[in-house]
Amino acid sequence: MDRIQNPFSPGAGTPPPELAGRETILEQAGILLKRVKAGRPEKSMLLTGLRGVGKTVLLNELERMALDDGYRTTLVEAHEGKSLALLLAPHLRRLLFDLDRIACAGDRVRRGLAVLRSFVGAIRISVGDVDIGLDIEPEHGTADSGDLEVDLPEVFAALGEAARERKTSIALLIDEIQYANTTELSALIMAMHKVQQRQLPVVMIGAGLPILPGLAGESKSYAERLFNFPEVGPLPEHDAFRALQEPVRAAGVAFTPDALREIFRMTQGYPYFLQEWGYQAWNQATATPIGLQVVFEANARVAERLEANFFRVRFDRLTPAEKLFLRAMSELGSGPYRTSDVAEKLGVQIGKIGPRRAGLIKKGMIYSPSYGDIAFTVPLFYQFMRRAMTVFPSP
Template identity: 50%
Template sequence: MDPVRNPYAPGAGSPPPALAGRTTILQDANVRLQRLRLGRSAKSLMLVGLRGVGKTVLLDQIRHDAESMGMQTVRIEAPEHRSLPALLAPALRLALLNLSKKEAAKDYAIRALRALAGFAGKLKVTYSDIEVGLDYDPEPGLADNGDLEGDLSTLLKQAGMAAKAAGTALIIFIDELQYVEEPQLAALISALHRCAQEKLPVTVIGAGLPQLRGRMGEAKSYAERLFDFPEIGPLSSTDATDAIVKPVRQEGVEIEDLAVKSIVEKTHGYPYFLQEWGKHTWDLAAKSPIRQSDVIEASDEAIAALDESFFRVRFDRLTPTEKKYLRAMAELGPGPHRSGDIADELGRTVQSLGPTRASLIGKGMVWSPTHGDTAFTVPLFDEFMKRIMPGDEWRSLGA
């Protein structure tokens, strides 16, 4: 098969050739955003799910849809060790400059830019990583108290007034939202609450790991009244089949039913893995139709590619103690697992492993579905841990 024509697109956030199984969530987001622009109530969305389920792809598609409807959007990613004000300030500046080009919104947008100047100037003492160009002098008393919660509320209020005057909505898209520290997350929720109370067309659509739901509830108890948290999971067998079949048929190629079934079973329907298996199967197949034997032969290459990219990039961030903890989890199976069972596997007490577990949660490697349970945030990571740390030598690691 011609590798140049390979239709599959494995990669972080890469849009697949067929966005299967996500129509309902996209339609729901579309309705919410149109209601927001009209000044009507609409809970915002926080897309939650494991790694590799396509949250980033969905987030970007919703943003694309919003822009096609004439809405003003901001897109940021929240990596570890960066403050939310530092990420928001330059992105909001660009959005406000765009709004200032509309005559009806010009004065409101300029006042919001003055608020941004006060916001950045005062908060730089606390958040030294803020770097943003300032187009107007700050207005004394406007978003310049040095208190993140109050100042961010004022800033987003001013931005919302500009968006309303322009007849549009300001949608802030934030990926990896689980990495935002709790006080900053609380400030963001509070600011959005104020905008909702004043019926201003400003909202956030976010994406994050499953622990995001709990973290937002801990940050502000009323978060559940502002947001819905649709869980983005693996595709159904039917949708996974579409994700594999439609791209090849668009290239004039056929694939046998048994080949498709084999890919779906090996990937458990996870979108990222479907793309990886599809890519390697296409490259290996000699001709159409693609056969089950092609899938079987390509599986070693697909697994190796996942090990060196999707899995390894996360494994390499771990300390020896953290690797040992995850290897013990893998010994118990896919999970979730009781903390006591993991401790027994390691010959340790639950209390002594608390800091390690907390560190792994902070790094986004595990999460707690229920109190006392621990689960991988990366699908099939238990199988990877067994491949990369085979046998029993891991038990003496760090001993």
């Protein structure tokens, strides 16, 4: 088998050769984009799911769809501990300059730049020095209060009015949106609320961990009326088989049914893992069809790569106390886990594990699927923790 022709591409956000099992989300996004472009109100989207299910891949595909529909787009990745306002400002500047290049700038485009200049000035005061190269007088009294929940809606409204003037639409795509703090998430929700009230041609499509709907609801009770929250989960068996079989068919290769079933059993349908197993099985095979023995032989290499590239990079960011917490979780099985059971495993009172629990949620390692429960955000992480147990003491 020619390794150069290997169709699989495991990687962070790398598009798979076959985007299987996401037709409903793509259809829903297509309706959103076309309705907003036509001037009809429609809920924006916040995709939710664990690590490795393909949220970033979907965001990239949705940006491509928006561009095909004539949208001006920008894709932002939120970061832990970094101001969302600082991240957004240069992207909003680029969008407004993009609108400026469509034709001679109209009043709304010039006003949008002035409002953004005011916003940047307020950011400089509140979070420190920032310069995004706007040589324009600010619009004093607009988006310059220093209160993000007041200012960001003004900026989004000015952007939407500029887009409507230029007869185009804007798609803002934000990845890892769970890293936005409460104020930032509230400001985003309020900004989209203002945009929808004025029926401006702006959509927001975000992606984040399963805690996102709860965070949005806690931030603003009307969030569920502004956004749909499609869940991006593992693929069912038939879609997982398609994600493996269709790419190799183009090269005249096939997996045997036993091989497909074994890969599905090992991956539980998680797209990143499917790509990794498909990639290694192709490289291990010497001829078609790719059979069960080839999959068995590929397992060791897959495990090695997953530990180095998927699990270990997250594990190494943790403090010793956090590692003990996750070890206690893993010893209780696959989850979800009662917080009280984890405390009992650690031999401490439940009230004493709150800071560790909160820190792990903030780092995106665990989430709370329901009251009193916690679970890993990384698929199969409990198995990795069991293999890593010799690295640190028992709880």
